[in-house]
Amino acid sequence: MTSTMTRRALALGLAALPVPALAQGAPALSAADKALVDKAVAYLQSLGEAKGRFVQTDPRGAVTQGALYLKRPGKARFAYDPPAGLLVVSDGALVSIHNTKLKTFESYPLGATPLNLFLAKQIRLDRGVVVTRVTRHSDGFSITARDGKRQADGQITLTFSNSPMRLLGWTVTDPQGGATRVRLSNLQPTSGLANSLFVLKDPRPRGVGRGKM
Structure with a gap:
């Protein structure tokens, strides 16, 4: 996995998780569609602490998986199972990616990533991304959205189940049509997660390619 693909995994996979919001200029949603958006946001807002598993499939069909906290x-941890060698952690200020295979470490301000919208203390309905479609399924629904200011950056589709209400995963489609799919399993509310799970320091010696992107 190259450094470019590492950044791609961050941008198109786990960290690309915006919360759907009704932005200015969005297509008009029916009352029923807006109710589903509100239901999804209320559910996400209720996830104070949660853990589960994820399976990620990139546009080339490569599959990786791991544990999610x-x-x-502000805080999240995506620990990929071996042999992926990837760990993505948000500590509330920075989103950091450690690739043990390539011995690389990259950090991004949380506020500059879509992950910030999901991890915000208060999820807002008046800013963020534009909801373009709400799709109903036999056992749930999906919400497709894009960034309201950067329309060329692709889109994300969040999928939820109805009974019980649960985030099942998301699909991010890049401007070239490539899709990165993340599927969650057994995502459950929890409590008492150790703060150490959300701390990731650059393990490399000072002066060895250190620096932020």
Whole structure:
């Protein structure tokens, strides 16, 4: 996995998780569609702490998986199973990616990533991304959205189940049509997650390619 693909995994996979919001200029939603959006946001807002598993499929069909931990506001951990060698952690200020295979470490301000919208203390309906479609399924629904200011950056589709209400995963489609799919399993509310889960320091010696993107 190259450094470019590492950044791609962050941008198109786990960290690309915006919360759907009704932005200015969005297509008009029916009352029923808006109710589903509100239901999804209320559910996400209720996830103070949660844990589960994820399976990620990139546009080339490569599959990776791992464990997911959330502690709002601001904190998340995506620990990929071996042999992926990837760990993505948000500590509330920075989203950091450690690739043990390539011995690389990259950090991004949380506020500059879509992950910030999901981990925010208060999920807002008046800013963020534009909801373009709400799709109903036999056992749930999906919400497709894009960034309201950067329309060329692709789109994300969040999928939820109805009974019980649960985030099942998301699909991010890039401007070229490539899709990265993340499927969650057994995502459950929890409590008492250790703060150490959300700390990731650059393990490399000082002066060895250190620096932020």
